[in-house]
Amino acid sequence: MEKSSIRRAIVLLSGGLDSATVLACAIREGFECRTLAFRYGQRHTVELEAASHLSKELGAVEHRVMDIDLSALGGSSLTGQGEVPKGRSETEIGGGIPSTYVPARNTVFLALGLAWAEVVEATHLYIGVNAVDYSGYPDCRPEFIQAFERMANFATKMGTEGPGVHVVAPLQKLSKSEIIRLGMSMGVDYSLTRSCYDPDPRGAPCLGCDSCQLRLAGFHEAGHEDPLLPLFGLTTP
């Protein structure tokens, strides 16, 4: 196959359930995929190890981890000293911007993905934002993704002189259970994914934080057991 006929994509891969599903979508679309994860001052790196395994397992050609010290800027319980909220109801999770919000995170991650895309001539940039994640995060909304894509086409050689840049968010309108069904239909092994904001030292999920709760509810609604739980001797609460 000639170089020019290869369609390349950069996939932002956190190691969570959503971005693993997104990588499977991009692979299914026929893209040669490169995956990008970020070490940005998280309190744990379980997710990063998961991202590296998932990238290989799902068939990406390259995985990179970039360091960015977002914690130097402060402002979030995910990277700072605050407590991760636990045991909140779905209404609470869905209402307002939570304290785990990392300022401008998706803007920063997409910007770095865009830089790599330009270097390897990838025309597509995949990100796993979705309707549930919206839950108060402004940078998970469709309007944000559209505005980023528009900006990216002004920002780059690809946009101004080349084939253009596409920001793809295939989960945007899916609920967590729909995402899980979609991933399972593509054979994604969700036992390789990690979602918890506050895992124990073994990497076991806390089952209490917002992210664990959304994941539990998603598997429940999809009619599946989360394959991650038996790995740690856990069952659905």
Added chain:
Amino acid sequence: MEKSSIRRAIVLLSGGLDSATVLACAIREGFECRTLAFRYGQRHTVELEAASHLSKELGAVEHRVMDIDLSALGGSSLTGQGEVPKGRSETEIGGGIPSTYVPARNTVFLALGLAWAEVVEATHLYIGVNAVDYSGYPDCRPEFIQAFERMANFATKMGTEGPGVHVVAPLQKLSKSEIIRLGMSMGVDYSLTRSCYDPDPRGAPCLGCDSCQLRLAGFHEAGHEDPLLPLFGLTTP
């Protein structure tokens, strides 16, 4: 003065002539300024030392340097192994995207500036792009700045629930000589700024790279001697 009446700005400060002038503009507008520089795999750090001095000298309240490993993504002679082009004519400098282009650089820098802006509740984000810098860099054009501002308002709490985000590029339509005259009228000491892509070990400018040539031509046209030259025993070639 009450907290709410303080107007805050983040100023991207490279240590070069343009961003020093921008900081002086933001200070003159009455903003409480925080300056942000990046260690992104440049081959030299003369600029970074200059940024730190300039921040204090011009009256910013805080200066931070963020590490981002853009060189891990490759793709530019500023951060990679290629040669910095020397002795190019103004037509060559103005035509096409030069090899010193760092992919999506201003997008990445503005995104990180936006993150800090959100943390400290700064409504204004200053950047020193200008008409001359355009010279083939897509992310120095007014259309890019406007598209970034629009995106930033979708991306953040400030944009969606707060006072909005403004991306200010006060040099956008000025030539290098106009920038120099503006800065001198505000008392900017340009001997503290560094512009060279390829300084010698003492930090002296090479006078041959695109950036040195634009600076030399700018001072010439403004009718001033570059105050940096005597510091290194140099004179205008």
